[in-house]
Amino acid sequence: MRVGIRQVVGQRGSLLRRLVINISLAMVVCVLLASAIMSFEFYEHLQERTEGELRREATEILAQLDPEAEDLGLPAGSIRFTGAGGVFRYTVFDRDLRPVVGSEMAELAMAERRALLQKAQQGTVLLEGGRLGLAVKGPDERLVLVSRLSSQGSHSQLITLLDELGEQVSWVIVGIIIVLTAAIATARRAQEPLRAAVAQLRNVAPGAPDKRLSAEGMPGEIRPLIDNVNRAFDRLELGYQAQRDFSSNVAHEVRTPLAVLRSSIEGLEDGPQRSVLLEDLSGLDRMFAQLIDLARADAAGETAMGEVDLYKIALDLAREKSIPALRSKRSLAISGAEHVPARGHAGLLSVALGNLVRNALGHAPVGGEVEIELCANPPGWRVSDTGPGVPDDLKEVLFDRFQRGGASADGGAGIGLAIVRAVAEAHGGRCRIEDRPGGGAVFVFELPTA
Structure with a gap:
């Protein structure tokens, strides 16, 4: 017997048993929910029917009005106009809201009567004596107020319940949706081990080579x-480490002969050829410096992180870049929060911001301004320029390595923005490009919120 039950509902802790339990609970919830909805709909429809019947009665009275006849052609002395009994009770008001036939609300002050009749035109209101009332305005501005005892139903509860049963098809659909939701929830619970593995995968990075998935x-x-x-991670780590070491070693080794070459060129006589050679050599030197920065960003790990202030990093960089910016007839400004704490590597963050500012200064027109805006939540920078902007089809690929957007103002090799992305990803952050209102581009660098 126990074996048969286990085959139906599964072993303890199995996905099958979880599925059976969740669906069973969902069906119980469906039954309870359907009962509650039935009760709610019952009273809601009862109120709608009451309002509909009152409105029909008032409309019929309006159709019977004869402005030329005494008491507007209505039997003013009948119980439905003067008596407290009967199912319905009618009162006709003139355009000044004075009762012409009937006496409902006659004892109320004009202001109170006006307010109550305005509400009665929008829906049922509770009148004195526990009666429900509703008013309808005719074409000649006369109002007909119809009321009845709130305890009296226009239809029996049986009829209303039968009406509700006709709507149960929709609630069956709701029940099916709930069951499907329970099945999805069960599947999600079944995926918890996989989600745990995904969370562990986020910690596997070149800067943390010892991180692996736990079984x-x-x-x-x-x-x-x-x-x-x-x-597979072990094999990839070995290959990536070899590639990273090669790039870093090449960059370092080449800088020594570059320094010797620079010394030799500087010993030449002044002339156009000497200036061209020095300019080309500076470009090579900058490219190899960027390769080193890129290797550092790729290798950044959690152990190298600490508490930093993004405002201080921006301020130090602005002091360094402001004079060269002014010499190139451009300006550099800082705005936003004056204290932005974050967790990160101060050196790499400074390199990333420097690349963004250098890129913005290179594309800003003469007389333009580059702004570094400090953001506190999430912590980061927004570096904007007044240049030509970035086309939508280049906003993603500009952060790829060796990708240059059109004509590069500084003759770069397309590594600077790749370093920015590498630094952002090493910190668990992200970077993107937005359009600047009025023209230009905004390079956004965001870090995770502490």
Whole structure:
């Protein structure tokens, strides 16, 4: 017997048992929800029917009015105009809201009567004596107020309930949706081990080569996958480390002969050829410096992070870049928050912001301004320029390595913005390009909120 039950509902802790339990709970919720909705709809429809019947009665009275006849052609002395009994009670008001036939609200002050009749034109209102009333205005500005005892129903409850049963098809659909939702929730719970593995994957980075996926708590079917993924990470780490070491070593080794070459060129006599050679050599030197920065950003790990103030980094950089900016007939400004704490590597963050500012100064027109805006939530910078802007099709690819957007103002190799993205990703942040109102571009650099 126990074996048969386990085959139906699954072993303890199995996905099948979780699915059965969740769907069973969902069906119980459906029954309770349907009962509650039935009760709510019952009273809601009862109120709608009451309002509809009162409106029809008032409309019929309006149709019977004869302005030329006494009492507007209505039996003013009948119980439905003067008596407290009967199902319905009618009162006709003139355009000044004085009762002409009937006496409902006659004892109320004009201001109170006017306010209550305005509400009665919008829906049912509770009148004195526990009566529900509704008013309808005729074409000649006369109002007909119809009321009845709130305890009296226009239809029996049985009829209303039968009406509700006709609507249950829609609630069956709601029940199906709830069941499907429960199935989705169960599937999500079943994926918790995989979500845990995904969270661990976020910690696997070149700066943390020892991070691997843990097989603890994983179902037996997934453990072989985890083991093979870890072995693949080991192989990738070896290859990536070799590539990173090669790039870094080449960049460092080449700088020595570049320094010797610079010394030799500077020993030449002044002339156009000497200036061209020095300019080309500066470009090479800058490119190799960027390669070193890129290698540092790729290798950045959590252990190298600390508490930093993005405002101080921006202020130090602005002091460094403001004089060269003025010499090139451009200006540099800082705005926004004056204290932006974050967790990161101060050196790499300074390199990233420097590349953004250098790029903005290179594309800003003569007389233009580059602004560094400090943002506190999330912490980061917004570097804007008044240049030609960035086309939409280049906003993503500009952060790729060796990608240059059209004519580069500084003759760069397309590494600067790739360094910015590498630094952002090393900090768990992101970068993007937006359009600046009035023209130009805004380079956004955001870090995770502490």
